[in-house]
Structures are given as structure tokens and as C-alpha cells.
Amino acid sequence: MGKITGFKEFERQDEKYTSVKDRVKNYKEFTVPLSEKELTKQGSRCMDCGIPFCHSGCPLGNLIPDFNHMVHQGEWKKASWILHSTNNFPEFTGRLCPAPCEQSCVLGIIEDPVSIENIEKNIVERAFKEGWIKPQPPKSRTGKTIAVVGSGPAGLAAAQQLNRAGHTVTVFERDDEVGGLLRYGIPNFKMEKGIIDRRIAILEAEGIIFKTNVNVGVNYKVEDLKSFDAVVLCGGATERRSLPTPGIDADGVVQAMDFLTQQTKVLFGKEVKDQVMATDKNVIVIGGGDTGSDCIGTSNRHGAKSVVNFEIMPKPPGHRSPTTPWPFWPLQLKTSSSHKEGAERNWLINTKEFVKDENGKLTALKTVNVEWKMVPGQRPQLIEIEGTEKTWPCDLALLALGFTGPESTLADKLGINKDARSNYKTEYGKYQTNVPNIFAAGDMRRGQSLIVWAISEGREAARQVDIYLMGKSELPSKDVSGDLVAM
Missing domain, CATH: 1.10.1060.10 (Alpha-helical ferredoxin)
Structure with a gap:
């Protein structure tokens, strides 16, 4: 090669x-x-x-x-x-x-x-x-109809694969535009939204039906899903993690995804009431992952006075850790383009209090340095270090703490079983829930994960739906050995 x-x-x-x-x-x-x-x-x-x-x-x-x-x-x-x-x-x-x-x-x-x-x-x-990427509608239709709930990467992948198999696919998206977190959760400076639009145009030309502002279980009755031969739930893991910290209700403590979504909507002329701005503010981003990095980049574009990043875990090594040898995903420090735009990064630090004034507005954060005590056979213990308390001036605290799992609304209304982590439970390898004609894929099934996993899940679920409906499938699948197989 x-x-x-x-x-x-x-x-x-x-x-x-x-x-x-x-x-x-x-x-x-x-x-x-x-x-x-x-x-x-x-x-x-x-x-x-x-x-x-x-x-x-x-x-x-x-x-x-x-x-x-x-x-x-x-x-x-x-x-x-x-x-x-x-x-x-x-x-x-x-x-x-x-x-x-x-x-x-x-x-x-x-x-x-x-x-x-x-x-x-x-x-x-x-x-x-x-011009090599052109619509490829199926040569014939099976007469089967499928509803895909959620238009993130898992939902889009499932929809395209099922459409290729000849089924008639309708994608429901509760927001006003298609794309899920790709649309409003990823800042435009990481992926311009025209990248999504040109692909959606291809999918529409192939025959996929998209319906926006449709929140299944809220303004669309779950009973109406019975008109479809199969349903694929790809709603993502959108329950945001918070902190059990005094003062969390202060005016100025904001969930990262709200902050990022507002900015993207405003950028494209959407109406946003009382947009949260970082302009001339002391900003503290709590959470050291990709979402935290996106908040740093957005805050710098707003013109923040200062940007500080907190992470409760230890600082990763600059090179691959011996605990994660090749070919495993490495424990290693990641410095994003947003970090390079300006941010003070702090590790092993825990927020103890959000300080607010008499009007309820955030003015500062109180923190303490911590360490992790490792005990064999037990979960790591978080130990606070005495004498390390500190108060940080802060006008805007952005919570980039990830997600705890999918929202339970659909599972409750459809009678779908959940696992111990609140994810929608499916039969191993089949993506099929306890309701035979309802399948789940992506973060809704596996928990918060990567975009590449979401696309993989959507593809695999589509094949299983096709088998369920037709008894066999010519859609490709990646088996456990990594080979592409077809039934």
C-alpha cells in the first residue's frame, strides 16, 4: 500500500x-x-x-x-x-x-x-x-415504511441505509433544522453548516422525508408511530450533567450546550431571547473535554475578558501513557485549536461554591485542589487538599460536564426497557428493543460517544431493521472481526 x-x-x-x-x-x-x-x-x-x-x-x-x-x-x-x-x-x-x-x-x-x-x-x-457525489435513489421500493426519530449522525446514517434498501423513510427532528448536535452543538468554526446542508440535499433527492419541529411524544403522538412498519430511535444522550454545588442556581451559571446552541442560532439569523454572551466577562469553563474546548473558542470570539478552564481529573501526560499502549486509545494531553486561542487550564480542581451577589448574579467561584486515591478493588476516591482553597472572579460559568444518558420520555411512553445506565436497552447485536418493531442506535443506545460510533450504530441498526422486515439484507455490516459482511 x-x-x-x-x-x-x-x-x-x-x-x-x-x-x-x-x-x-x-x-x-x-x-x-x-x-x-x-x-x-x-x-x-x-x-x-x-x-x-x-x-x-x-x-x-x-x-x-x-x-x-x-x-x-x-x-x-x-x-x-x-x-x-x-x-x-x-x-x-x-x-x-x-x-x-x-x-x-x-x-x-x-x-x-x-x-x-x-x-x-x-x-x-x-x-x-x-460532482462525484450524486443522489442514488433505490431502483424500487419495498412498500415498507420506517420512522427515524432524531437527525444526528446515527439517525442520518440509519435513514440513508434503509432508503438504499428500498424502504420509505421519514426522519423526525424536534429542532427547527436537521442535524442534531452536528447542527447546534458543534460550533460553526469547527464545521460550517453548509457542510450539513449539502449532504441533506443529497438525502432528500434520494427520497428521504425530513420533518422538523416534530417532537415525538410531545407535539407528535407516540401512537402515530404505529402507522410505520418499524421505528429507529436515534435521539441521542441529551440529559445534561450538573453539579450538586451551592449556588448552582446563580444567574451566570449556564449549561455549555445552551451557550453553544444560542450562538449558532444567532449566527444564522434565528431568534434567541436573552442570548448568553461572554463579552468582557471573566469566564470559567468547567469540564476539559471537546465541549469545554468549544466553549473556550466561542468565549474568545465573544471577546471575553479572561477564560479559565477547570478539570477535576489529573493532567494527562504529554506522550502516550504506558497504561494505554498501542493500539489502544491513548491517555494523552490534548491541546485543541481553541485552547491555543487563549485559556488558562487547571487540573485536579473542584468547584465548592458558586458565589452570587444580593441580586442572585454570579460573581465568583470557590474551589479546592484535589487528588485521587486509588484503592485496589474500589472506585477511586476524591480527596480534597487542605489549604488549597481559592476564590476566582467569575461572571459566567459554563458547565461542560457531558451527558448522563438519553431522555426517558420516549422509553416511558413506548414501554421500552432501559439498562442500568438509563440507555435504551436492545438485544445484543440486533439493536432491537423489547418492543419488536422498535430499534435504537447511537448515543441513545450506547450512551455519550463519538460521531464515528454514531454513524456505525446507525448503519448496523439499519441492517437489522432490514432483516426484521424482509428476512434478509444486502446492506453491509462490520462484524466483530472488522470484515464487511452481507447476509
């Missing part, structure tokens, strides 16, 4: 960013693409490694050495075909996926891994530019 000596001849090159000074003035994507010549070299770095562990690292089972080889040979159209054979939306994963494939790349044992994610993004962008 690639050039036999390519990994010895060429070093990894990543996209550059426009300057911080320029990019924080707007909400546009700010990457500077590599030249086609350089991208060809990057594809050439893919080794003939015998066993491509990148396959197992990718939940979709993307045929990574194959499309890298096509890029190496300048066969971009073939690369696009290979990429789309396993991934419905590489324009999403090529921008937003943390790339577990790269962390399991064999070359990564001794050198920088192949830049798989960037190659993936450039393949699909070239394909859109050249």
Missing part, C-alpha cells in the same frame, strides 16, 4: 491554521488545506504493514490502506468510492472525529502516524467539488 519507502521519505504534515488574531474575528472554519502534491505524499506514507490495525481502531471499519493507496496513485474518484463504501458522511468524521484509527496506525509505533483523518476530509471535499 502506498509507496513502499514512503513512510521513510516523507514526514507527517498536517493542515495549518489561520492566525489566532484573524480567526477569532469570525465563526468560519480556519484550516489551510495542503496542496494536492503534499496530500499525495501523505497517502504514500501508508505502510504495507501486513495487518492494518487502523481497521480495528475505526468503529466503521473504514478501508483505510485502500483509500490511502488510491490517493498515493492520484485516483481520487476511486478513493471516494472506497471511503463511502463504509462511511456515509466522511465530511463529518474528517472534521470532528478524534481519529482512533490514527492512534492504532502501525507507523505510529515508531513515527508520527499517517494523517488518515485529513486525507479522509480531502477525499470527500474533492468528491463534492468534482
Whole structure:
């Protein structure tokens, strides 16, 4: 695969960013693409490694050495075909996926891994530019109707696969636009929303029906779902985690997803009442994950006075930890482009109180430093360190603490069993709930996870729905060995 000596001849090159000074003035994507010549070299770095562990690292089972080889040979159209054979939306994963494939790349044992994610993004962008991505409606219809609840990556993937099988698919989205968290949870500077719109146009042309502002179980009766032959629930894990901390009700303590959603809606001319702004404020973002990073980037674009980031866990090492050896996902410090735009990062710190004034407005946070005590056979214990109390001036605290699981509304109204973590319970490998014609996929089924897992779940669930309805399926599936199989 690639050039036999390519990994010895060429070093990894990543996209550059426009300057911080320029990019924080707007909400546009700010990457500077590599030249086609350089991208060809990057594809050439893919080794003939015998066993491509990148396959197992990718939940979709993307045929990574194959499309890298096509890029190496300048066969971009073939690369696009290979990429789309396993991934419905590489324009999403090529921008937003943390790339577990790269962390399991064999070359990564001794050198920088192949830049798989960037190659993936450039393949699909070239394909859109050249007009290779066209609607492919099914040649015939089965007469079966399917409702997909939720239009995030799991719902979109399930819908496209089921439509390809010839079923008539209707996607219900409770927000005013299609895309789920891709639309309003991901800042525009990480993925411009035209990227979603052009793909939705393809799906609509293929025959998928989209209905927005439809909240199943609220303004759409769950009984009406009985008119469909099957239902796929892809509503995500949207129950936000909070803190049992005094003063949490202060004016100025805001959930991160509300903050991010408001900004994206305003950017596209949507009406937002009393938008939360970080302008000229001391902002503290609690939570060190991707959502916290997105809040940092947005706060800097608002013109915050200061941005501070709290994380209760220890600071990860700068290099792969021995506890997470190759090819596992590494315990390693991640510094995002938003962090580089300006933020003071703090680890092993716990918020003890949100201080508010006589009008209930947030003025400060009280914290204490902590450490984790590890006891064999027991859960880690959080220990506060005496004498480390501190008060931080704060006008806006953003809670980026992740999600506890899916909302229970649909499960309760449809009589669907949940597991111990409140996720919608399905039969192993079949994505089928205890209600035979109702299936679940994505974060609603597995809990908060990655976009690449959501697409994989949507594809796998679609195949199981097809089998349920037709007795067999020609839709592809990634089995436990990582091979693509069809029944």
C-alpha cells in the first residue's frame, strides 16, 4: 500500500491554521488545506504493514490502506468510492472525529502516524467539488415504511441505509433544522453548516422525508408511530450533567450546550431571547473535554475578558501513557485549536461554591485542589487538599460536564426497557428493543460517544431493521472481526 519507502521519505504534515488574531474575528472554519502534491505524499506514507490495525481502531471499519493507496496513485474518484463504501458522511468524521484509527496506525509505533483523518476530509471535499457525489435513489421500493426519530449522525446514517434498501423513510427532528448536535452543538468554526446542508440535499433527492419541529411524544403522538412498519430511535444522550454545588442556581451559571446552541442560532439569523454572551466577562469553563474546548473558542470570539478552564481529573501526560499502549486509545494531553486561542487550564480542581451577589448574579467561584486515591478493588476516591482553597472572579460559568444518558420520555411512553445506565436497552447485536418493531442506535443506545460510533450504530441498526422486515439484507455490516459482511 502506498509507496513502499514512503513512510521513510516523507514526514507527517498536517493542515495549518489561520492566525489566532484573524480567526477569532469570525465563526468560519480556519484550516489551510495542503496542496494536492503534499496530500499525495501523505497517502504514500501508508505502510504495507501486513495487518492494518487502523481497521480495528475505526468503529466503521473504514478501508483505510485502500483509500490511502488510491490517493498515493492520484485516483481520487476511486478513493471516494472506497471511503463511502463504509462511511456515509466522511465530511463529518474528517472534521470532528478524534481519529482512533490514527492512534492504532502501525507507523505510529515508531513515527508520527499517517494523517488518515485529513486525507479522509480531502477525499470527500474533492468528491463534492468534482460532482462525484450524486443522489442514488433505490431502483424500487419495498412498500415498507420506517420512522427515524432524531437527525444526528446515527439517525442520518440509519435513514440513508434503509432508503438504499428500498424502504420509505421519514426522519423526525424536534429542532427547527436537521442535524442534531452536528447542527447546534458543534460550533460553526469547527464545521460550517453548509457542510450539513449539502449532504441533506443529497438525502432528500434520494427520497428521504425530513420533518422538523416534530417532537415525538410531545407535539407528535407516540401512537402515530404505529402507522410505520418499524421505528429507529436515534435521539441521542441529551440529559445534561450538573453539579450538586451551592449556588448552582446563580444567574451566570449556564449549561455549555445552551451557550453553544444560542450562538449558532444567532449566527444564522434565528431568534434567541436573552442570548448568553461572554463579552468582557471573566469566564470559567468547567469540564476539559471537546465541549469545554468549544466553549473556550466561542468565549474568545465573544471577546471575553479572561477564560479559565477547570478539570477535576489529573493532567494527562504529554506522550502516550504506558497504561494505554498501542493500539489502544491513548491517555494523552490534548491541546485543541481553541485552547491555543487563549485559556488558562487547571487540573485536579473542584468547584465548592458558586458565589452570587444580593441580586442572585454570579460573581465568583470557590474551589479546592484535589487528588485521587486509588484503592485496589474500589472506585477511586476524591480527596480534597487542605489549604488549597481559592476564590476566582467569575461572571459566567459554563458547565461542560457531558451527558448522563438519553431522555426517558420516549422509553416511558413506548414501554421500552432501559439498562442500568438509563440507555435504551436492545438485544445484543440486533439493536432491537423489547418492543419488536422498535430499534435504537447511537448515543441513545450506547450512551455519550463519538460521531464515528454514531454513524456505525446507525448503519448496523439499519441492517437489522432490514432483516426484521424482509428476512434478509444486502446492506453491509462490520462484524466483530472488522470484515464487511452481507447476509
